[in-house]
Amino acid sequence: MISVRNLHKSFGDLHVLRGIDYEIKEKEVICVIGPSGSGKSTFLRCMNLLEDITKGEVVIDGVKINDPKTNINDIRREVGMVFQQFNLFPHMRVLDNITVSPIQIRKMNKKEAEELAHQLLKKVGLSDKANAYPEQLSGGQMQRVAIARALAMKPKIMLFDEPTSALDPEMVKEVLDVMKQLAVEGMTMVVVTHEMGFAKEMGDRVLFLDQGILIEEGSPSEIFSNPKNERTKAFFSKIL
Amino acid sequence: MRVDMFENIWSYRELFIRGIWVTLALTAVGYIGGFILGLFVGLGKLSKRKWIYYPAKYYVDFFRGTPLLVQILLIHTALIPSLFGHSLGFFVSGSVALMLNSAAYNAEIIRAGIQSIDKGQMEAARSLGMPHNTAMKLIILPQAFRRMIPPLGNELIALLKDSSLVTVIAASDLLYAGKVVAGAYSRFWEPYLTVAILYLILTFIFGKIINMIEKRFSNSYVPSSRKSISSDRRSRTGGDKR
Numbered sequence: 001m002i003s004v005r006n007l008h009k010s011f012g013d014l015h016v017l018r019g020i021d022y023e024i025k026e027k028e029v030i031c032v033i034g035p036s037g038s039g040k041s042t043f044l045r046c047m048n049l050l051e052d053i054t055k056g057e058v059v060i061d062g063v064k065i066n067d068p069k070t071n072i073n074d075i076r077r078e079v080g081m082v083f084q085q086f087n088l089f090p091h092m093r094v095l096d097n098i099t100v101s102p103i104q105i106r107k108m109n110k111k112e113a114e115e116l117a118h119q120l121l122k123k124v125g126l127s128d129k130a131n132a133y134p135e136q137l138s139g140g141q142m143q144r145v146a147i148a149r150a151l152a153m154k155p156k157i158m159l160f161d162e163p164t165s166a167l168d169p170e171m172v173k174e175v176l177d178v179m180k181q182l183a184v185e186g187m188t189m190v191v192v193t194h195e196m197g198f199a200k201e202m203g204d205r206v207l208f209l210d211q212g213i214l215i216e217e218g219s220p221s222e223i224f225s226n227p228k229n230e231r232t233k234a235f236f237s238k239i240l
Numbered sequence: 241m242r243v244d245m246f247e248n249i250w251s252y253r254e255l256f257i258r259g260i261w262v263t264l265a266l267t268a269v270g271y272i273g274g275f276i277l278g279l280f281v282g283l284g285k286l287s288k289r290k291w292i293y294y295p296a297k298y299y300v301d302f303f304r305g306t307p308l309l310v311q312i313l314l315i316h317t318a319l320i321p322s323l324f325g326h327s328l329g330f331f332v333s334g335s336v337a338l339m340l341n342s343a344a345y346n347a348e349i350i351r352a353g354i355q356s357i358d359k360g361q362m363e364a365a366r367s368l369g370m371p372h373n374t375a376m377k378l379i380i381l382p383q384a385f386r387r388m389i390p391p392l393g394n395e396l397i398a399l400l401k402d403s404s405l406v407t408v409i410a411a412s413d414l415l416y417a418g419k420v421v422a423g424a425y426s427r428f429w430e431p432y433l434t435v436a437i438l439y440l441i442l443t444f445i446f447g448k449i450i451n452m453i454e455k456r457f458s459n460s461y462v463p464s465s466r467k468s469i470s471s472d473r474r475s476r477t478g479g480d481k482r
Binding site for chain 2: 048050073074076077079081083085087088090091100104105132133134135153
């Protein structure tokens with residue numbers, strides 16, 4: 001579903017990604033872990049071209065996304081993204097945050113979009129917050145709205161960029177629970193995370209990145225209980 | 241100062257009232273035009289395309305880097321006559337000059353306002369599939385405008401005062417009324433004080449209105465938790481950057 005081939009990304013002289021190859025299959029939950037500065041977030045952001053790709057290619061459903069001929073807006077409609085800082089639109093009610101894109105981009109009519117939004121809010125457990133503004137919500141609630149907003153475009157793939165890192169500890173679970181539910185429903189997900197528990201439980205594959213290189217890849221049990229690479233071992237010895 | 245002089249001024253009241261209207265009209269046309277033009281120039285200054293960025297940049301550099309008085313004279317005596325063959329009157333020249341000038345200042349206000357919005361907002365909008373312009377219109381500008389309101393209010397008051405410079409092209413604005421009376425009686429204290437006080441009243445009223453708008457929009461996004469706009473707060477509209 002997503003093919004990443006020889007992906008390089010540089011910010012000026014800083015070579016953040018140094019040739020990553022990986023295939024993501026449909027309905028897989030891929031968890032990307034690694035020390036900070038390893039390029040995990042950049043890797044994720046390259047998949048919907050929030051960062052332009054320096055070298056190599058990313059192919060989603062047979063379409064090379066970093067081809068100048070590709071309309072990136074068409075690709076992004078199919079790829080939902082959830083950010084560490086939520087990035088809800090503060091000037092809109094929760095309901096409008098969710099419906100704005102379906103109405104503007106998918107040309108859905110307002111009533112239909114609002115019905116969809118109410119369904120999604122129910123799914124993330126926030127039925128009563130449709131008319132609230134983001135500033136009235138807790139971090140965990142904001143992140144769940146952000147997930148609902150991304151889902152409203154009916155994406156085929158969901159990207160999560162450290163979705164629980166900015167949350168108070170007691171709010172992490174409510175967000176992870178929503179993500180688990182999505183995974184169970186068969187959503188293809190790429191999750192950059194520090195939540196090793198989530199990666200262990202829900203990940204189909206775990207990728208360990210360090211210094212812009214895919215060091216090790218495998219099922220959670222392989223990676224967590226039996227890491228082969230020294231750097232992976234060193235990383236786990238620090239965090240676990 | 242002589243009290244009877246104010247009686248003389250009173251007899252010229254229609255000239256002053258007309259002057260107030262001309263000043264207000266010049267300010268209004270200059271400001272609205274300057275805002276719309278400034279929006280495009282400000283967006284131009286944010287463009288990555290060089291052929292959009294550089295004209296916008298040079299525009300701002302020119303109009304902020306030269307005196308408004310020089311711009312007014314250039315437009316009235318050189319630009320408009322060479323475009324149309326004759327003068328189109330002080331109002332056209334004056335309002336065009338004020339518009340072009342305030343567009344440059346507004347452009348910087350608008351550019352800064354847009355840049356002050358967290359870049360995550362644009363990323364979130366783009367990640368939902370919105371094209372850049374749609375995201376700008378629906379997500380960035382509505383948030384940025386709130387932050388632009390205080391400096392845009394200052395700009396309005398600055399423009400109201402700067403509009404007095406059109407007197408040099410014989411515009412019958414408020415200052416001009418004072419000049420006429422001063423010339424007629426060879427008295428300077430009373431007519432110019434009258435003009436100053438009338439400007440002060442105008443800027444005070446504008447300041448109050450701006451203050452209300454500012455309060456309404458610098459408040460919370462949540463309608464129910466907005467503070468009342470009628471409660472008094474110290475005005476901050478005296479600021480002027482020129």
